[in-house]
Each structure stands twice: as structure tokens, then as C-alpha cells.
Amino acid sequence: MSASMDRRKFLTLGGAGAVGALSVWKLADAAVGGLLRGQAPPGIGHVPAGAKALQLVATDGWASMPQGSLPVDPWFPDVMAPEGTDTYIFGFRNVTGHSRAQAEGQRGVTQISAPLVYVEAGKELWVTVSNVGLSIRPDLTDSHTMHWHGFRNAIPFYDGVPESSISVPIGRDFTYVFRPKADSAGTYMYHCHFEDVEHVTMGMSGVVFVTPPGQPDRAYAEELPDTDPACSRFDRQYAILLTEIDNRGHFNDAHIQATDWTDFQPNFWLMNGRAYPDTLAPNGAPDAANGTPKPPPGAGNEHLAHQPNSSLIVCQPGERVLVRLASLGFQQHSLTLPGIPMRIVGKDARYVGADTGAWVDTVDIGPGESRDVIFTAPSQPGRYPLFNRDMAKYPGIAGDAWHGGQRTEVVVQSGLDAQTEPNGWSL
Amino acid sequence: MAHNPDKSRPPATARRHLWAVLGIASLLAFAGLVPVGSITPSADAATGATSGVVCNRSSANGQSNFLLTATDGYVTVPDGNSIYMWGYAYGNGAFQLPGPTLCVTEGQRVNITLVNRLSVPTSLQLPGIEDVLADGNPSAPAFDSTGKLLSLAPPIGPGGSTTYSFTADRPGTFLYESGTDPQLQVQMGLFGTLIVYPAAAAPGQADAAYAYDTSSPGANPGDRPVYTGEPGSIYSASHEYGLTLSEVDPDLHVAVEQATGHVFTSADYTAPYHARYFMINGRSFPDTIAPNGAPWLPAQPYSALSEVQPFDPAGNPLPALLRYVSVGVTTYPFHPHSNHERVIGVDAHFLRDGTADLSLEKFAIVVNPSSTQDATFAWTNTEDYEASGVPVAVPETLNLTTGDFWNGTPYLGKTGPLNPGINQKTECGEYYHVAHSHDLTQATNYGASFGGMLTLIRVDPPEDSSCG
Structure with a gap:
């Protein structure tokens, strides 16, 4: 305020x-x-x-x-x-x-x-x-x-x-x-x-x-085989929260200025509190002894000490991956994952079965909505971008038009350990 | 069907106190800002019901005949602003926002005469209604000699009138709105709701109604069709609510007001469109929870408060019905707190395909422009904390910030003290939950929180509580 x-x-x-x-x-x-x-x-x-x-x-x-x-x-x-x-x-x-x-x-x-x-x-x-x-x-x-x-x-x-x-x-x-x-x-x-x-x-x-x-390995209480499109069983799960930042409001709060929130016009679009390319950096974690935030490991991540949640989706070929999408921004978004069909198995924390589920290439999600989406990782290892298809929502910089927007990747590779925690880190 | 409070709900005398408190607060906020113009509440709105759908019916000999007048007037918003609007008056009555809710029964022939008292041509369009006639001819889009679209329905010049006729051949929630220069005229307020009630006989249960039915041809040619109620659409007839979602760019309205007499088109307004007020039934919170026909909102007769009692399979088995209508320019992500709502109809189509139940429980009711959704709603007291107590000691109120719509306890039907200076709004320990756009910039009055497209869901205690 x-x-x-x-x-x-x-x-x-x-x-x-x-x-x-x-x-x-x-x-x-x-x-x-x-x-x-x-x-x-x-x-x-x-x-x-x-x-x-x-x-x-x-x-x-x-x-x-x-x-x-x-x-x-x-x-x-x-x-x-x-x-x-x-x-x-x-x-x-x-x-x-x-x-x-x-x-x-x-x-x-x-x-x-x-x-x-x-x-x-x-x-x-x-x-x-x-x-x-x-x-x-x-x-x-x-x-x-x-x-x-x-x-x-x-x-x-x-x-x-x-x-x-x-x-x-x-x-x-x-x-x-x-x-x-x-x-x-x-x-x-x-x-x-x-x-x-x-x-x-x-x-x-x-x-x-x-x-x-x-x-624990299903999004919803059902016992369908993997071959059934309405099956919600997964090998790995990742949650991604979509939000936006209009830096005017953030600046005004710091500088004791009022904001007319009906002027809201974002200049960054975030996944789990980070904009691309930071979305791809690994999870950070607080120091176990005293709780002090630590940046994610790796050079170039020093600025992310206060944004510990990665959006990188890592999986092995053929694995079933559940993506839990939620939006607490103020805008309608469409996410797309080219080359990998997605099946919607849940909307707003409600199972959508054979009748109301759907195969999609783009997931629509509005403010205050959630979607549970399952895909099967391709047999071909590689990097598969998952991104907001509204290309007007990327501020961009010279040489990187994706910079500052909602883009992450599905990384398909072999030799991974089983996932022990959602997103690799959760409470 | 009109909203009729039944005996299981608190008597009107007990409830008047709350409205009096809220009314005085609102009047203070608006002191000195009485809207200009001659505005009186629609006679049909003064049913005495505090909230819920207010039906205008005009049925005789199997037909429904309505007169609407396109005219202008003013509405107030909670920050004290007064906004020039266009709107539909009922009959020859005064301007109101939204237009009067028209209620008909499936199978009826409906005749709506629109009189244009605006200074610009206008017309009526009814999305989802087929084979509409305008003065006996198909109500078709009008084009000029160069092929440019003039109007989605034959335009009516200032002072003129047209009668639109159609058969209400399926039940559900429809909207009516201007078909001429809709970019401007719908924003200015030319919209309203048309409810088609099913022809099927109501379920035998007391207070129960169907929102939808199916029809099949009678046994012999010329026989009345056979109507069968949809079991998935049963609701409590005394708990039926309309929520029409809209928004206002006040600068645009000032521009129109100052150009009175000028034939105004959207092209005349060159500044970027920017909504500042967000409304349910033509009101912004806290006006949304004022009763139907509140005298301090003379041109905004429809409450957006919904009221339920806890679901009880024996005593209160019927859900409420909420009829959402959007006349905005953007998709509204409407989030009812307290429980999911089950969307059973979209654009007056029941969500069933053969044996497949396509209804879906949602915690965000996403309503697209010019679209309608019907949703059922019930709240269950799953924990019954009134019997067990909450598992954590309730802190003293001094160690909490207490809201004025909180009953002062965790419990339904109980009251406790709030902090000094907080004017408690609850009457008998009822719960209030908010329901609002989750584009939270729209849950504001010109940017100020806890306003705009926001209303309350009132959960009354069971019958045997102190509320009775």
C-alpha cells in the first residue's frame, strides 16, 4: 500500500x-x-x-x-x-x-x-x-x-x-x-x-x-492404465506458477507512492517467480543452518537468491510427466509445447476424465485457474521449449527475443534418478 | 421465477438491520453526490426480496409481450463518481442498469418492442436466439450500399420503435444487447438478461426447479412436445441469482455525455480504451451487496448478494443457481470463495452429451464476452467445528486484525467481539465469503482494493440457530 x-x-x-x-x-x-x-x-x-x-x-x-x-x-x-x-x-x-x-x-x-x-x-x-x-x-x-x-x-x-x-x-x-x-x-x-x-x-x-x-504417483484418484488418455499417473511432476510484474507498482511501493492498479501493464512475465532465461536455472535453497537464502548453484545465478524455484522440467524418454499449472497473474495466458501432445487431466483441482479431458497443443489458463497436464516424454533426448504463445508478452533484448518472458524447457535425457520431491524441492 | 424468501430463512425484519447499516454507510460515502436526472426504481424491482433474480413477466395467451425503452441516465459508483449511461428502461419507466431481467417460459412466443429515446440509431440483438423477426421481417444485419456493416439488426432511428418476435425454443440464460454500434452502445449500458424457464413440470420436491429440460415431439402431429426436466439442473427456486459482469471506462462516458445530440461512434473516441470501474449487475462493491431496489441506488436495482444455508441431505438438499452473464470486452475470471461451483450450462446449452455429463466443478468461472454460464452452488459444513471447536486456540482479537464482515468467531451462527472501532456487519453469526474477479485489478474501484467486480456469498446458519 x-x-x-x-x-x-x-x-x-x-x-x-x-x-x-x-x-x-x-x-x-x-x-x-x-x-x-x-x-x-x-x-x-x-x-x-x-x-x-x-x-x-x-x-x-x-x-x-x-x-x-x-x-x-x-x-x-x-x-x-x-x-x-x-x-x-x-x-x-x-x-x-x-x-x-x-x-x-x-x-x-x-x-x-x-x-x-x-x-x-x-x-x-x-x-x-x-x-x-x-x-x-x-x-x-x-x-x-x-x-x-x-x-x-x-x-x-x-x-x-x-x-x-x-x-x-x-x-x-x-x-x-x-x-x-x-x-x-x-x-x-x-x-x-x-x-x-x-x-x-x-x-x-x-x-x-x-x-x-x-x-502419490497420480494427480487424481483413479486406477486407469497408462494407455488410457484419462490416466493421471506420472513418473515426475512439476508445478509452475504464472505471474506478471508491472515494475511501476513495485517501484511505487518501495518509494512511498500510490499506484492505480487499473493501470496495470506488465513488463515482465514470470514462471515460478523468474523470467526467462532465469526459469532454466536450478532450484536455490536456503542455508540449512541459519535459513539465509542462497542462490542456485552455477555461474551467472548469483542474482537469484530470492527466487529459489526453478521451472526447468527434466525427465527421461518415455516417462509420464505431470505439469501443474496455476496462474495468479491478472492476464489470460496460452502455453504451448511444440512437438509433445499434452492431455488435460485436471482443471481447477477437478479431475476431467474421458468426457471432459482433452488432448491439446496449447493450454489456456486465466487468473485464478489451474490445469493439470500430462505428457509422455519423447523418445528422442533433447530440449523442448514450453512457452507462452502470446508473443507480445516478451520484453526481449537485442539478440534474445524470449528474454523476460514465460518460457522454460522440457529437457529429455537418460540416466536420471527417480524424482523424490515435486520440482525437486517442495514442502 | 422471482426470488421468494421462504420460511426457512431469516425473517426480513432481522435482515433489514444489516441493510440499514450498509445503506447509511453508503449514503455517507455518496453525500452530496445525488445523480442528476429523474430516476425512480423500476416498479417490478420492488418485490421486497432482498437479493436474487427479479423477474419481469408479462405473459398472456401463451405469449410474452415486453416494452423496452432505450434511454439514458446515471449510475453511481462507490468512490462517489456519477457516470452517464445508456440503458433499457422497463416499459415507459426510468433508466436502469442493467436492463430489466425478462423471464419467459420455453415454447412461448416472445414479443419485445424497443422504443428508441436515444439521439442515435439503436437495435436489439439476442445472441443464441434463432429466427428473430423485426416488425415481421427477419431481423438481419443491415449493410450500406458499399457493403459496410451498419448494424447487426435493422437500426431504429431516434424516436422510432421496432417489435422483435421469436419463439423461446430452449431454456437457459440469454442476454440481450444493442446490435448497433455495439463497440460503444454495449459499453454505454445497453444490455440485459433474458431467462427462459423450462416448460417441463417442476420436480415434486418443495422449492425445487429445473434450469433445463429436453423436449421430444408429441405422439401425434400438432401435439404439444413432451418436456422432461434435466435431473442435473435441479436447484432451489428461492435461491436463484443473476450476476451480469461488465466494466466502465469513465472517460468514454464523459465524452459521450458531452457530445449529446451528436451522432457518436466509437471512432469519435480516440484515447485508448481503459476501464476503471468493474461491475456486477451494474453495481460495484460494496453496492453489489445492497438489496434489490435499494433506494440509494435508484437506477441500479439488482443486488448481487447470494445467500445459502449449509447443505443438508435431509433439510437443505437443493443447490443455489447462479446465472452468469458477461457483456464485457474481456474474459472475466470470476472466483467464488468457499467452494467450487458446478457449471451446468454454457450459452443456454445444458452440459450433457448423450449419457456423458459434461458439467464441471470450477473454482474460477470464466465468462467470455457476450456469453452466459449457469452454475449450481452448495456449501457444506464439513468440519462442524461448532461441535468440536477449532483445533488451535483462537487468539484474542487484540492479536488479530478483524474484518467487519467477520462474525468474531470461527463458528457459523455464533458471534464474538471484534476489535474496538470495527462496526460488525453480521446479524446472527452468519458467514460471508467473497466472490470476485481474479484479475484483481478488476476487484477495485479505480484501483482501490476491495471494490469493483466483487460481491459476497452469505452463508446463513441452519434453521435452529439464533438467526431464526
Whole structure:
């Protein structure tokens, strides 16, 4: 959000939100006083057996678009950005298992996109959101939430919409409890719903998916043979979150300026928080000891410490590959994978079988939608581009028209180990 | 079918309080910004129902006869702006947005007379309706001598009128809109909904209705066709909602207003089109949740609030029905929170092919321009936390930011305190969930969050709660 007075004005204009703004201020005063600093996250410690418990810290930070991107004066690169970064972001980071003090120490250190999370249907997922405030904008007292987009039969308390529920003020924790039922398999998303248009596009978005009970190698609960087009069995799975960046909004947030979000016009298009060619770089990972972000291995990846999620799809010839596509951008997209037919087996976390599934060469996906797509890797090893077919969505640079857009690759090669985690890294 | 609150839902007296609170808040926001012009609510909108489809019916001798007037007026948006619009008045009544919802029964002959009180030619087109006659002749596109398309239907000059006739030969949700200079006239507000209800007898169950049926020829020539309801389209007749999605570029509307008397075409407006307001039923949030016929929204009679009670196989087995209509220029990714909706019809075609059920549960209802979708919706209290309690201690409200549409507890039908200064909107512990465009720039009023193409789903507690 913008400067404090602007923020009040904005909410007043929103009518019903006006009183909410006042409460945020009162709470902020308490938070600054640190009344309850140091308390254990509520809920952590008595998580039921079999449940997955995570702690995500919500804060701000900096990320980097591909090296060599053309400047968009004065918004990109941001003159305030620390060395090696260029874009102000909000985000979620995983601090599960770290101490309260370590979590607090992550203020100003975040990532886009958020950690990839999954849970088996019938089991519980507990997510504690810790709001540690914003380093660059201490004047902003924004709360945060976690909204599991598409969760079935949600109750408002765990739905994360500030106006119809609660949100998490600075200095506080809140534990969301999710109990996906047996029929809930599929690909969903999660994002902060506080001042949603701003917090989502600033980077507080990620993929969460549900596996069918007892069938970790299928997208949905069915037992069809591989030869059946509606079969959802896979050898490897990769999730890709589609988002966009309009650097004007990011710059304005860092520089205490208001943004008219109806002016939104992206200048970068991202997969898992990175634009091409960064999409191809391997996963990064935080330092296991202290949680400090580390860039992905390899020369030229030093700028990606705050964008740990790769979009590279690696598989062996003949393997079945599930791609979980989700979009939390604001635009409609079409992805294509030339030379490899794709079968849509799920839409919006719902199995589409023989009647409603489809063979496609292009996958359409709009804001807030998901698609589960399976393909069989070609027998011929090689690199197969997977990209947004809307060629107007690539800023490009001299010598590389794909630069800055939604393009990744399917790399088919032999001799791989079995996949142990989705995307090679997930929670 | 009109939305009739039944006895299982909270009495109107209990609900009036909420609307009074919201109404006053809205009036304060609009203080001093009363729209110009003579605007009174459509008589047909004043049914007393708080939300849900408001039907205009005019049926006699197996025919439905309607009079629409293309005219102009103003709507208000929640940031206080007042926007010049064109729209369809019901009969000789006042301008309204969207146009009146016209309801007919399958098999009826429908006659719609359109009177043009605008300063430019206009016409009516009905996507998906076949064999439309205009004053007895086929309603065909009009071209000039050079072959240039003048209008998708014979244009009606200022002051003129035309009667459009057709047979409503299949059930479903249709839209009507301007067929002349639609680039401008639909944006200006010339659109509305036509609902064709099936001819099949309703299911025997109380409050149950079919949205779709199939027809087969009668036994003998001249016999009435045999109509059979589609079991997959059963819904609660008292929980039927219309959601017409649109958007407004206010600069364009100012340009039109200032050019009154001038024959305006889209070519006159050279600045890039840029929508700033996003609407459901001609309203932007929070106006979307105000009741049908709210007096402070005189030209915007239709609420977009939907209301359900928890699914209960014995006591509340019927889903709500939502009729989505898009008259925008872009695809709207509409995201209802709380549960998936089952899309059962697209462009008034039931999603079944032989024995194949082509309906699909979606958490984004993606509605294309000039298209309609029918979806059923139910919410189930799967956890019943009211009995077990949530598994994590609820923090004191001082340690939370509390929203004014939150009941103060995790539980349905319970209320608890909110933080000081928060004016609690709930009446009896009901839940509110949002439903909105997930192009989140559209869930704003000119860029300000929690507005625009956004509404609420109200989940009322079961009958035996304090709401009753």
C-alpha cells in the first residue's frame, strides 16, 4: 500500500473497509511495543500426528529480473535496490523449524514465488503465518493472510480474507488449519488476500496441491492404465506458477507512492517467480543452518537468491510427466509445447476424465485457474521449449527475443534418478 | 421465477438491520453526490426480496409481450463518481442498469418492442436466439450500399420503435444487447438478461426447479412436445441469482455525455480504451451487496448478494443457481470463495452429451464476452467445528486484525467481539465469503482494493440457530 494517509483515503473510498484501517493502526501501536514478541507460534507444538506443519514468514525484500533486461526508466531497475537485485517484492518464506528469533530476523528477506506446498488428501496441513513487518516500509502496518484459493467448503476463519475474517498483524502469528477431504486432489494456489491486488502482484503467491489418498504417483484418484488418455499417473511432476510484474507498482511501493492498479501493464512475465532465461536455472535453497537464502548453484545465478524455484522440467524418454499449472497473474495466458501432445487431466483441482479431458497443443489458463497436464516424454533426448504463445508478452533484448518472458524447457535425457520431491524441492 | 424468501430463512425484519447499516454507510460515502436526472426504481424491482433474480413477466395467451425503452441516465459508483449511461428502461419507466431481467417460459412466443429515446440509431440483438423477426421481417444485419456493416439488426432511428418476435425454443440464460454500434452502445449500458424457464413440470420436491429440460415431439402431429426436466439442473427456486459482469471506462462516458445530440461512434473516441470501474449487475462493491431496489441506488436495482444455508441431505438438499452473464470486452475470471461451483450450462446449452455429463466443478468461472454460464452452488459444513471447536486456540482479537464482515468467531451462527472501532456487519453469526474477479485489478474501484467486480456469498446458519 502507499503512504499512510493515502492508505486511509483508499480504504475510506472502499466504504466498508474504512473502519478496518483504523483498527490496523491501533494494533500496530501494540505491535511496535512488542507486547507479545517472543511467544511461541500458537498451534505449533500440538500438531496432530500425521499432519504437516509449516511456518511461513511474511515480509518484504528484493528480487532480480534477468540480467541484461532493458531499463524501464525510472521504475526498473529500482535505484534503491541492493546490489544484485532490482525489484521490490513482498513474499512468503519457509521458516519451519527455525526459532522465533530467526524468524524475526528474516524481516526484509523474502522470495518470489512462495514455497511449493503439498499435502495428501485426508491429512491435515497446518500453516502458521508470521508477520514480521516490512523493512523498507516501516510506515506501512499491513497485515497478511494466507488464502488457500479453491479450498473446498472453506470456513471464513481459515479463508484469509481480511474483511470477512481475520488477518495477521505485524508481530503476530496465526495458524491456519486445512483438512482437505478425500475428493480434494488437485492443484490449487495460495496467496495473501490483504489488499489483494497489491500483495498478490508484489509476490505473495504460491502453489499448493493435494495428492489423492494413498496414490502419490497420480494427480487424481483413479486406477486407469497408462494407455488410457484419462490416466493421471506420472513418473515426475512439476508445478509452475504464472505471474506478471508491472515494475511501476513495485517501484511505487518501495518509494512511498500510490499506484492505480487499473493501470496495470506488465513488463515482465514470470514462471515460478523468474523470467526467462532465469526459469532454466536450478532450484536455490536456503542455508540449512541459519535459513539465509542462497542462490542456485552455477555461474551467472548469483542474482537469484530470492527466487529459489526453478521451472526447468527434466525427465527421461518415455516417462509420464505431470505439469501443474496455476496462474495468479491478472492476464489470460496460452502455453504451448511444440512437438509433445499434452492431455488435460485436471482443471481447477477437478479431475476431467474421458468426457471432459482433452488432448491439446496449447493450454489456456486465466487468473485464478489451474490445469493439470500430462505428457509422455519423447523418445528422442533433447530440449523442448514450453512457452507462452502470446508473443507480445516478451520484453526481449537485442539478440534474445524470449528474454523476460514465460518460457522454460522440457529437457529429455537418460540416466536420471527417480524424482523424490515435486520440482525437486517442495514442502 | 422471482426470488421468494421462504420460511426457512431469516425473517426480513432481522435482515433489514444489516441493510440499514450498509445503506447509511453508503449514503455517507455518496453525500452530496445525488445523480442528476429523474430516476425512480423500476416498479417490478420492488418485490421486497432482498437479493436474487427479479423477474419481469408479462405473459398472456401463451405469449410474452415486453416494452423496452432505450434511454439514458446515471449510475453511481462507490468512490462517489456519477457516470452517464445508456440503458433499457422497463416499459415507459426510468433508466436502469442493467436492463430489466425478462423471464419467459420455453415454447412461448416472445414479443419485445424497443422504443428508441436515444439521439442515435439503436437495435436489439439476442445472441443464441434463432429466427428473430423485426416488425415481421427477419431481423438481419443491415449493410450500406458499399457493403459496410451498419448494424447487426435493422437500426431504429431516434424516436422510432421496432417489435422483435421469436419463439423461446430452449431454456437457459440469454442476454440481450444493442446490435448497433455495439463497440460503444454495449459499453454505454445497453444490455440485459433474458431467462427462459423450462416448460417441463417442476420436480415434486418443495422449492425445487429445473434450469433445463429436453423436449421430444408429441405422439401425434400438432401435439404439444413432451418436456422432461434435466435431473442435473435441479436447484432451489428461492435461491436463484443473476450476476451480469461488465466494466466502465469513465472517460468514454464523459465524452459521450458531452457530445449529446451528436451522432457518436466509437471512432469519435480516440484515447485508448481503459476501464476503471468493474461491475456486477451494474453495481460495484460494496453496492453489489445492497438489496434489490435499494433506494440509494435508484437506477441500479439488482443486488448481487447470494445467500445459502449449509447443505443438508435431509433439510437443505437443493443447490443455489447462479446465472452468469458477461457483456464485457474481456474474459472475466470470476472466483467464488468457499467452494467450487458446478457449471451446468454454457450459452443456454445444458452440459450433457448423450449419457456423458459434461458439467464441471470450477473454482474460477470464466465468462467470455457476450456469453452466459449457469452454475449450481452448495456449501457444506464439513468440519462442524461448532461441535468440536477449532483445533488451535483462537487468539484474542487484540492479536488479530478483524474484518467487519467477520462474525468474531470461527463458528457459523455464533458471534464474538471484534476489535474496538470495527462496526460488525453480521446479524446472527452468519458467514460471508467473497466472490470476485481474479484479475484483481478488476476487484477495485479505480484501483482501490476491495471494490469493483466483487460481491459476497452469505452463508446463513441452519434453521435452529439464533438467526431464526
